[in-house]
Amino acid sequence: MLKIDHLSKSFGAKKVLSDVNFEVPNGKILGIIGKNGAGKTTTFHSILNFITFTGTILWNGEPLTEKDYDQIGYLPEERSLIQKLTVKEQVRYLANLKNMSTKEIYQKLPVWMDKLKVKGNLNDKISSLSKGNQQKVQLICTLIHQPSLIILDEPFSGLDPINVDILRNTILEEKKRGAAIIFSDHDMNNVESLCDSIVLLKDGYAVINGNLHDVRSSFGNTNIFVEAELAISRLKELPHVLSVIEEKDGLYKLTISDEKYGPEIFDQLTHGQYIKVFAQQPPTLTDIFKKEA
Amino acid sequence: MKKTFIVLKENYLRQIKSWSFITLVLAPFAFFMAGISYLEAKNSSDNDQIAVIRQVKKAPLNSYELKKQGIDVTSKYANITAAKKALKKDKIRGYLTAKTESSQVKVTYVGSSNLDNSEKQGINNIAGKYQQILNIRQSRINDKQLKVLTRKPSFKQKIQNSSHASSIKEISTMILIFVMYFILTTYASITAQEIASEKGSKIMEIIFSSMKAIRYFYGKILAVFF
Numbered sequence: 001m002l003k004i005d006h007l008s009k010s011f012g013a014k015k016v017l018s019d020v021n022f023e024v025p026n027g028k029i030l031g032i033i034g035k036n037g038a039g040k041t042t043t044f045h046s047i048l049n050f051i052t053f054t055g056t057i058l059w060n061g062e063p064l065t066e067k068d069y070d071q072i073g074y075l076p077e078e079r080s081l082i083q084k085l086t087v088k089e090q091v092r093y094l095a096n097l098k099n100m101s102t103k104e105i106y107q108k109l110p111v112w113m114d115k116l117k118v119k120g121n122l123n124d125k126i127s128s129l130s131k132g133n134q135q136k137v138q139l140i141c142t143l144i145h146q147p148s149l150i151i152l153d154e155p156f157s158g159l160d161p162i163n164v165d166i167l168r169n170t171i172l173e174e175k176k177r178g179a180a181i182i183f184s185d186h187d188m189n190n191v192e193s194l195c196d197s198i199v200l201l202k203d204g205y206a207v208i209n210g211n212l213h214d215v216r217s218s219f220g221n222t223n224i225f226v227e228a229e230l231a232i233s234r235l236k237e238l239p240h241v242l243s244v245i246e247e248k249d250g251l252y253k254l255t256i257s258d259e260k261y262g263p264e265i266f267d268q269l270t271h272g273q274y275i276k277v278f279a280q281q282p283p284t285l286t287d288i289f290k291k292e293a
Numbered sequence: 294m295k296k297t298f299i300v301l302k303e304n305y306l307r308q309i310k311s312w313s314f315i316t317l318v319l320a321p322f323a324f325f326m327a328g329i330s331y332l333e334a335k336n337s338s339d340n341d342q343i344a345v346i347r348q349v350k351k352a353p354l355n356s357y358e359l360k361k362q363g364i365d366v367t368s369k370y371a372n373i374t375a376a377k378k379a380l381k382k383d384k385i386r387g388y389l390t391a392k393t394e395s396s397q398v399k400v401t402y403v404g405s406s407n408l409d410n411s412e413k414q415g416i417n418n419i420a421g422k423y424q425q426i427l428n429i430r431q432s433r434i435n436d437k438q439l440k441v442l443t444r445k446p447s448f449k450q451k452i453q454n455s456s457h458a459s460s461i462k463e464i465s466t467m468i469l470i471f472v473m474y475f476i477l478t479t480y481a482s483i484t485a486q487e488i489a490s491e492k493g494s495k496i497m498e499i500i501f502s503s504m505k506a507i508r509y510f511y512g513k514i515l516a517v518f519f
Binding site for chain 2: 048050066069070072073074075076077078080081082084085093094096097099100138142151206229
């Protein structure tokens with residue numbers, strides 16, 4: 001389990017992280033979200049010991065040492081591999097550095113190539129692969145040694161929907177294997193579909209921290225989805241409605257000031273009117289992000 | 294230590310496939326070959342030679358004495374016409390003719406480039422000796438007077454180290470300077486290239502998630518050095 005206590009970091013006079021706390025148990029996924037410059041990558045760099053910081057970072061109850069590096073799989077924000085090398089050479093180099101034997105690498109590499117559906121051969125130069133396939137090779141470098149702690153900095157950026165699904169399934173498999181996973185992303189749908197808990201960073205402060213379901217519930221069931229033949233102006237006139245968005249033809253999303261007004265709105269809408277859908281739900285992660293980040 | 298060795302091995306193997314490394318290995322041979330070819334071409338060609346034309350049997354200049362003075366001469370051209378043709382075709386640098394007129398030695402050089410100082414001095418030495426013989430004959434002096442007139446100052450030269458040893462030393466120094474210069478420029482260029490390519494990528498972040506930066510640095514430097 002990874003446990004972070006009172007993590008703070010400043011670059012000169014600028015405070016980038018302030019008293020950040022969170023933990024990631026084995027077999028769980030934590031999503032770190034926040035606007036650009038909120039401190040997500042700095043948090044990763046602190047865990048990986050790239051930079052000095054104040055506070056404590058414990059891995060299985062002990063500070064991270066060089067020995068623990070072999071258990072870490074890290075995918076940086078910007079994809080980068082050595083373009084001159086072949087796929088085989090590149091994976092061998094980085095996996096050797098994780099103390100994996102060359103024999104084992106060569107046994108596992110074709111399996112991973114197949115699993116991630118990399119278009120290319122083991123002897124192809126990295127420079128000859130497409131951007132998406134390079135990204136997959138980099139993911140293989142991150143995961144082939146079966147790390148216990150996986151850190152993925154915006155792993156979905158630049159991937160098409162099919163590859164997003166492949167990556168999502170791979171992350172879930174790693175979770176099932178028992179790895180503690182931290183990742184950051186700007187697509188809240190990915191975060192919502194994968195994470196057990198989230199940390200929302202704002203100007204270096206963890207403004208939201210906890211189980212995803214609990215976080216959403218804490219905002220109350222302030223979203224109402226209505227599907228009916230109604231004019232948007234009528235919905236806007238309803239009491240306690242803060243905003244109305246037409247999601248698609250005939251489906252509206254209403255944001256209300258408090259969940260307690262749900263029944264009252266339901267009464268008003270159903271009064272002599274047929275309504276196909278009326279669903280009161282907590283806000284989505286996107287709503288929370290827009291409100292809090 | 295094991296990871297430092299992996300970095301060293303990987304970078305070394307990558308370097309020996311690079312153009313910089315191939316240049317580093319081949320360049321000394323290329324320079325050596327070019328030098329040899331140049332010297333060979335210089336020695337084998339006639340166009341640096343000066344033709345000596347003997348117009349009379351007892352000419353004041355002859356190729357044997359000129360060669361002894363260190364002048365690159367040839368006597369294969371029998372007359373001025375042949376020498377002129379050779380000069381026109383750039384086969385020789387020039388030609389020398391010498392004759393005696395009214396007891397005076399007259400030497401003429403015709404060429405495509407100037408004689409250097411040592412060549413001029415060499416020719417003057419030989420012509421001077423011949424002129425002295427003519428002068429002595431003309432002045433009709435006896436042996437005793439001649440002995441007095443030809444008395445020379447004494448000049449001795451004492452050299453601690455042999456000239457052979459010092460020239461070896463000089464050549465060794467030159468080779469050493471050249472090798473050092475070559476290694477330094479190539480090393481600097483490979484290092485600069487490596488830094489530029491790695492600075493522009495995030496591969497370092499992945500590597501540093503596996504090992505300490507200082508160990509990586511040692512591996513990298515050693516790989517470039519080897």
